[in-house]
Amino acid sequence: MLFLTQLIAIFIAFISHQHEAIAQFVPGYSSVVAPVHKHTDAAKPVYSVQIMTAYVNMQFLHENLLIDLDAPFIWHDCILLWNTYAGGCPPNKLCTYPVSCEEYQCTDVRTTYSYNNPSCPPVNNGSTLPGWGYCTCPVNVVNPVTGSCGEAFLDYDEFTMNTSNGKNVFTGLYGAYPNAACAPSSSFQEFPANVTGVMALSSSPYAFPAYLNEPLKKVMAVCLPSTLSSPGVFFYGNTSYYLLPQSSVDIRSFLSYTPLVNNPDYFGYFIGLSSIVIKTRSIEIPANSTIKLSTIDPYTILRTDIFNRVVRRFSLVTKRIPPAKAVAPFGLCFNASVTGLRVPDIELNLEGGKKWSISTANSVKQVTDDVACLAFVDGGVASEPAIVIGTFQFEDNFLVFDFEKSSFGFSSSLLRKKTSCANFNFTLTN
Ligand SMILES: *[C@@H]1O[C@H](CO)[C@@H](O)[C@H](O)[C@H]1NC(C)=O
Numbered sequence: 001m002l003f004l005t006q007l008i009a010i011f012i013a014f015i016s017h018q019h020e021a022i023a024q025f026v027p028g029y030s031s032v033v034a035p036v037h038k039h040t041d042a043a044k045p046v047y048s049v050q051i052m053t054a055y056v057n058m059q060f061l062h063e064n065l066l067i068d069l070d071a072p073f074i075w076h077d078c079i080l081l082w083n084t085y086a087g088g089c090p091p092n093k094l095c096t097y098p099v100s101c102e103e104y105q106c107t108d109v110r111t112t113y114s115y116n117n118p119s120c121p122p123v124n125n126g127s128t129l130p131g132w133g134y135c136t137c138p139v140n141v142v143n144p145v146t147g148s149c150g151e152a153f154l155d156y157d158e159f160t161m162n163t164s165n166g167k168n169v170f171t172g173l174y175g176a177y178p179n180a181a182c183a184p185s186s187s188f189q190e191f192p193a194n195v196t197g198v199m200a201l202s203s204s205p206y207a208f209p210a211y212l213n214e215p216l217k218k219v220m221a222v223c224l225p226s227t228l229s230s231p232g233v234f235f236y237g238n239t240s241y242y243l244l245p246q247s248s249v250d251i252r253s254f255l256s257y258t259p260l261v262n263n264p265d266y267f268g269y270f271i272g273l274s275s276i277v278i279k280t281r282s283i284e285i286p287a288n289s290t291i292k293l294s295t296i297d298p299y300t301i302l303r304t305d306i307f308n309r310v311v312r313r314f315s316l317v318t319k320r321i322p323p324a325k326a327v328a329p330f331g332l333c334f335n336a337s338v339t340g341l342r343v344p345d346i347e348l349n350l351e352g353g354k355k356w357s358i359s360t361a362n363s364v365k366q367v368t369d370d371v372a373c374l375a376f377v378d379g380g381v382a383s384e385p386a387i388v389i390g391t392f393q394f395e396d397n398f399l400v401f402d403f404e405k406s407s408f409g410f411s412s413s414l415l416r417k418k419t420s421c422a423n424f425n426f427t428l429t430n
Pocket residue numbers: 101102123124125
């Protein structure tokens with residue numbers, strides 16, 4: 001549906017150095033789109049969304065930012081420089097403008113929308129930048145790969161995305177102007193090569209959705225690829241979505257919905273779970289359980305009591321498959337030298353009655369040539385939240401967050417619909 005007003009259909013990009021505005025008319029679009037890459041060259045697999053972050057040397061810089069559903073604000077590798085007009089920005093470096101410690105955003109982020117991590121030191125007011133006279137606004141950032149704390153500086157940033165109708169990518173661009181934080185390269189230790197920041201997609205007012213126009217910001221769709229060879233896809237906008245080869249099947253027709261459940265202790269998203277069923281037998285879980293959706297945990301994490309019950313049931317229903325010695329961090333592994341390993345679905349019955357089916361592709365991970373493991377991990381006896389769904393379970397599942405209706409749409413495995421997250425047609429069209 002092409003319903004955006006002309007007002008937001010006009011995109012204005014600022015050329016950082018000359019500060020000239022280029023305006024470009026954009027045809028009717030219903031969404032903004034970005035490719036999602038899977039990265040396996042770090043301690044754990046992570047997924048990034050590709051954003052254009054600045055216009056340098058007559059072209060946009062492309063940055064891959066790690067997808068984080070729970071981060072309070074966006075942060076990336078850039079240089080904080082006030083006086084860029086005077087040629088202060090090094091060539092081919094991304095420079096941005098600082099938020100001062102006296103601005104309300106600074107206090108707001110530090111007091112209410114900060115990383116909640118006891119290992120982070122208290123923040124102080126930053127140093128005064130030359131030629132400016134105000135202090136900067138240092139904030140703590142927690143590296144999602146290592147868990148270590150670093151310091152970044154709040155800034156005024158500019159992110160650009162391509163527009164779409166849910167089927168193709170248009171040449172028109174869309175600009176958003178978030179407050180993000182600039183972090184030194186040292187904050188990205190053990191990140192995959194080519195990932196230079198964290199894209200906060202949480203409910204925080206400093207996460208990315210908050211900076212988009214209505215009605216784009218109302219609906220977010222994420223489709224994480226299982227492969228490195230072609231990208232998955234990420235959208236904002238309440239549109240129909242298409243994946244090849246079915247160019248006329250709206251992916252929304254595959255979705256079931258469950259309410260998003262509020263959890264005041266987190267910026268991220270939770271859904272309600274009524275039962276876990278494996279081959280018609282229900283596994284005992286605490287009453288009114290919720291599931292945290294996590295894009296930084298690679299596998300589903302279950303509190304020990306739940307984990308043990310799931311493993312016991314799962315090993316019972318797979319006892320015809322020869323076992324293999326368990327490989328950390330997993331607890332149940334199989335000898336997968338026989339090809340075409342197939343296991344029963346793990347069914348999550350969600351609040352509202354809809355069922356998320358976790359099929360073999362999302363429940364069993366091939367660890368070596370002849371070992372495959374149940375891709376769930378034991379979070380410990382006091383694990384809180386008790387159930388966290390991780391990225392292996394999300395791969396090739398189409399996920400939609402409808403913030404207006406506060407509901408979460410999920411497709412279960414797209415492979416069963418003969419498509420995948422890596423099947424979006426990124427070819428440009430006019
Ligand atoms: C930083 O400085 C501002 C302005 O002087 C002040 O309002 C704020 O309380 C200071 N914050 C910290 C953490 O010292």
